[in-house]
Amino acid sequence: MSRQYFGTDGIRDVAGQGLLSLELVTSYGHAIGSWLSGQTAGAKVLVGRDTRASGPALLDQLGAGVIAAGHELVDGGVLPTPAVQTLCREERFDLAIVISASHNPAADNGLKFFGADGRKLADEAEESIEREIAEVLTKGPPSPGASGGSRRSDPEAGGRYLEFIDRCFPGLSLAGVTLAVDCAHGAGADLVPTALERFGATQHVRGAAPDGLNINEGAGVFHVAELGAIVKEHGASLGMALDGDADRVLLVDENGDVRDGDYMLGVLAVDMKERGELPGDRLVTTVMANLGLKVHLARHEIACETVAVGDRFVASAMADCGATLGGEQSGHVIFRDGARWFGDGLYTALRILEVIQRTGLPLSELVAGIEKFPQVLVNVPVRERRPVDDIPGLTEAVQLAEVDLGSEGRVLLRYSGTELLLRVMVEGRDLERVRGHVDAMVDVAKRELG
Known part of the structure; x- marks a missing residue:
């Protein structure tokens, strides 16, 4: 079916306008509530958002319809997208919603939807929600649910995400390691430095003073080159720049050179193959991947499956071929461990730091075999x-x-x-x-x- 609302990454527009007008967002809430009622009664829905000033109002508009349909809405506050995905999966929510426009300017915002497994909703589910939206716009909001819904805040959600990250890296210590970190004034501004501090790292942090209007402004993945100067000034082992919702990361090596997703995939694939964690000796990437990455992988006898741009296409192909690693040049790297999926800027950086510690090699040497084409x-x-x-x-x-x-x-x-x-x-x-x-x-x- 032809879509009117969902794009490649949820619903996105200027906050309060177009696809995110007051009327439409209110209708989305009723449509999602109705769609959920068709799946289960009294569903549990987790919502997180980035630091944009428009986020709370969008949550109020969207949440009203979900609650009216008899569901429980849990407000996790400001949370990275991967934190919302993780908590949704680990704590058995029926649906998760992230209010974010990722790397877009502060005036924009968006809505992303995730199923109980923490993965983006399937095309069929998004199309069903589109039909519910059309129904609401044509006939008006559905009748309230038989039992009233509820809304509660969960200020401890971020802390539980950090505990999960701790469990993922039980042997990792960053004591004596210096990092330069750019949080883009976004959703990771508080949690990411806190996580790295728990591992013992010394940090030089920028982009961690969100005011609702400065997300991605002069900071984050589009300004990663500026992080190189900080790396060199402080002799850092690594620099890491996040985007607005912290699901992707770009790195800077110890010499101040930017290392994008192609470099990360090249390093991780070889390491995972050597440790028997790359089934079929294959990974998935997109048409944007540099030819130099493919030459590097071929040298190590690692197959590379190529799909259209978009993390949902990467994840879908990974599920189809059984791959445990995939990603995009933009820095969105996806890992699969059984039923658990990770598309998390913090998790990705920690995986690279593990390789650095395990091999005793700096990032510049780990990527030396990847000769990227202009x-x-x-x-x-x-x-x-x-x-x-x-x-x-x-x-x-x-x-x-x-x-x-x-x-x-x-x-x-x-x-x-x-x-x-x-x-x-x-x-x-x-x-x-x-x-x-x-x-x-x-x-x-x-x-x-x-």
């Missing part, structure tokens, strides 16, 4: 998502680049699933040729779509 990515603002094949000048520019680059390069054009952007990516061994092809495509895209 890759240029430009985001072009567009007014519409017109099919690329319907834009003759763009099609011709792509074909020219593919012929020129041959087997040692590639071109990828795709629209963002959350913003009106066309992402133009070209990769190849010769940086100047790559840039020339990107410039040609961007010029056409701006002229035809801008």
